[in-house]
Amino acid sequence: ADLVYTRMALESLADWQWLSGRSGLPVLHPTGVLMFFSRQEPFATQSIALHRQLGLPVDMLDRPELERRYPQVRWDSIEFGLYEPRFGALMARRAVQTLVAEFAAAGGEYQTAAIAPPAGDRRIESLRTLAGDVLHAEHFVFACGPWLPSLLPDVLGTKIFPTRQEVFFFATPPGDDRFREQKLPGWADFNGGDIYYGFPDLEGRGFKIAHDTHGPRFDPDTGDRQVTAAGLANIGDYLDRRFPALAGQPLVETRVCQYANSSNGDLLIDRHPVFANAVLVGAGSGHGFKHGPSVGRYAADLVRGELRAIEPRFSLASKGGIQDRQVH
The missing domain is CATH 3.30.9.10 (D-Amino Acid Oxidase, subunit A, domain 2)
Structure with missing residues (x-):
């Protein structure tokens, strides 16, 4: 509701x-x-x-x-x-597998890799995989589900709470x-x-x-x-x-899967507070997947600077440090 x-x-x-x-x-x-x-x-x-x-x-x-x-x-x-x-x-x-196939067919490049935490001053110039490869891009979107708080502990370590769900x-x-x-x-x-x-x-x-x-x-x-x-x-x-x-x-x-919970169940779609060319997408909180296409459009508009209206509930600033779910 x-x-x-x-x-x-x-x-x-x-x-x-x-x-x-x-x-x-x-x-x-x-x-x-x-x-x-x-x-x-x-x-x-x-x-x-x-x-x-x-x-x-x-x-x-x-x-x-x-x-x-x-x-x-x-x-x-x-x-x-x-x-x-x-x-x-x-x-x-099946949805993710089909989407990857569509992305590759449209000319996208898909890789599976674990990455090191990003580093930089005000921008991320590249990411390094744990295998030693270097990935360059103009913009980076971090949509890593329950891995977000461990990848970005300074920003999200106390803002996203992965829980065990049977x-x-x-x-x-x-x-x-x-x-x-x-x-x-x-x-x-x-x-x-x-x-x-x-x-x-x-x-x-x-x-x-x-x-x-x-x-x-x-x-x-x-x-x-x-x-x-x-x-x-x-x-x-x-x-x-x-x-x-x-x-x-x-x-x-x-x-056994996991919820990547925000403090109250709201999604996170916002710019990284330090890196100007990075966007954070996560905190699905058990209800995020069904919103995937809408989340993708919002994040893409944010990356391109074309977002017409900011939703305050998706902001990093709105995320608390204590779990108290209010959104299902």
């Missing part, structure tokens, strides 16, 4: 649809998204108002309608839901199509503020589910990528309660 990010998601949608058309396999699965709530709360009221303001369709579903449409969900304690038909699930790895995929019952995208949208259970979210079984990978609470601090280079027994038990308890047909189903895949 945030005008800035809802507008960015809407602006990005056409680009994701275009990229999906170029990729061969879908980048965007148009599953729709269902948010559900145990009581009336400001987030839901604001979401409805924002959708109307932006001309986005949204259906408000009461408990009987939820039970009719989605009988595979146990709706105990839920009062109503909001269904957004225009959005869906992004296949992030994701689970469960097999669906044989012959039961109720958990496929034709029968179940992407979903988020706001659960009194303790959010769980997931997606239906896409491409036979399994039913995806995660607990949207910040995990412990995480080093993306050395952190353990095995999920914890406590995390699995927590998800199992939730499945038993909300998706009873999935209780006891085999766990088929897990992931």
